[in-house]
Amino acid sequence: MSNENVMKGAMGTQLLLLSVVVLVISFGFAMMSIMSQGHASFNTNSNIPWGQPIATYLYFALASSGLGMIAALPLVFGFKQFYPIVKRAIFLAFIILISGMAVLAMELGHVFRMLWVIPFNMQIQSAMFWMGVFYVADLLFLLWKMQKMDAGDWDSKTSKQIAIGSFLAVLLASGNLALIFGMMSMRPFWFDGLLPIYFYLTAVASGLAALVFFTYLSHGFSRNKMSQPLQDLMNGALPKLFAAVLGGTLLFIAVRAITGVYTNNPEIYLVWRDYLFASPVYQASLWLGILLPFVLMLSKSLRNQPGTQMLVAVLVFGGLFAERFYFVVGGQVVPLFKGTWEWDLIQYSPSATEWALTFMGSALLFTLYLLGEKVLNLSAMPPAQK
């Protein structure tokens, strides 16, 4: 195996320093704003309680779940051609979830109180209670699996049981996360029993984008530096899977949009017509962030090219982040029981503090990733696959 991991060298150190600087600045700015102004430093309010920090958490949590599902392909279902990316996928799933949780922690009113009131009060009726349970289980299984792989234990019975447990935790965590929105009948834009399927699809799409981007980054954006099994994967199953999940994502968005625009219910069709489709950012994210990558990945000659794959990964990053943002905010823009005090769709755009939290989460992800590349061998795979 050619372990040409450029992140172990000087380039990795420079990127690590840059990430730490961005992390310190963004965390420092957000912390100072929150300490001095409280949540008045956010542009959320009692009409739009959930804004960009929640969308960022959702984006990170689902990208983590998507990576967990991709890792299950070789570890649970026996698709051995995915072994070259599995350790990096598990590691990325772990650190992306940590980054998302860090953003969520800064958004809550009392984060430390959460640590005792949730376990001591056991409100099992709440989907948010189960979100805590499933994502903690997910995190622990990822850590356990990572430890096993790092110790070279790929195929023991325990290792396989952990992989199955991890996959189930991922399904429960991301499916339940969808239901936090999907069970809210008083918010018709979200109310949808099939939302977990949509979340699974988009989770895998964002997980693949992260995996492609970070795999290329660790190899200096050069496929020649990758091991042969990894090159084979990048030329074969992975881009095909990427195309398939992007197609599924588009199909799901189309079905939701068509039923949404068709209905007479103003709390649904107005959101699609006057908020999502009226926004140039949403339009750009849909056409350039999801449709264009899908078209590029449909072409056999294009989808195997490193440049195309990196471009698609970056476009999907942006496209799905916007998708999460417009999904979270879209469920709240129709004013709920406000009379003519709110005589239009509610306007919301994130504040500097909210943007700082998004940058903080991203910088934390990069920092942890670069540390992982330096300390761990994320390109490792079972000896039989080399």
Place this chain on the structure above:
Amino acid sequence: MAKWGMVIDLDKCTGCQACTTACAMENNTLPGESWQDVLYYHEGSYPSAQMKWLPRPCMQCENPSCVHVCPTRATYKDMDAGGIVFVDWNKCIGCKYCMIACPYGVRFYADEKPLLEPDLRDIFPGQKGQLWSPPYQNPEEDWTRGIGVQPKGVVSKCTFCHHKVSKAPPGTPDLDEDNPALKEYVPACVRTCAPKARYFGDLDNPDSNVNRLIGDKHGVRLKDSSGNKPQVYYLGAGAGVPAFQPKPRS
């Protein structure tokens, strides 16, 4: 124990907002943190255009979706306190899921940008954990029921003036502000209502005036399709809420 309910007669309500003001004074709420509000709607167009208004406290639902979603049991329905839905500020983590799940939009996160300038929180900075400390405060305070001035980072809501109604003699069918023996126990919004459009009493007592009014005058609950079953009933014309319409585009 009583099951406290409110009846609001829209044929009597003049939309004067005295209830809103009394609530704000009683509970020391910030501008925009309108536990009680009168909402104005218009519906239709000339020559049959209507102007509607709707006083809106917390509905203290029998089947409250806010309680179901709260991950910490900070929001709870206390059947020993007349079925009022409270927020325990010692348990609330400020996740705001209850605000998402309330179909009536009656929950507030006052740790937000001020509705009006100057910001009263700057003029009367919070002391002893309070979000703000106005010089004249209701001495009643119980953070386990969300009564008083809230701390930072929690959700607040109407408590049906529990600090008043809980002191009423047991078995009282109705809390009528015209009865001198009971007037101190009447919720602020009911007591101040000049046209006497509000009634407050025990929905479990078959002899209560609120039950008689609901039965005789065809009381309705708002958004009954939500299944939340409010303990607030409306009488008279105009109890429906018009569907949302966006501002006309030029």
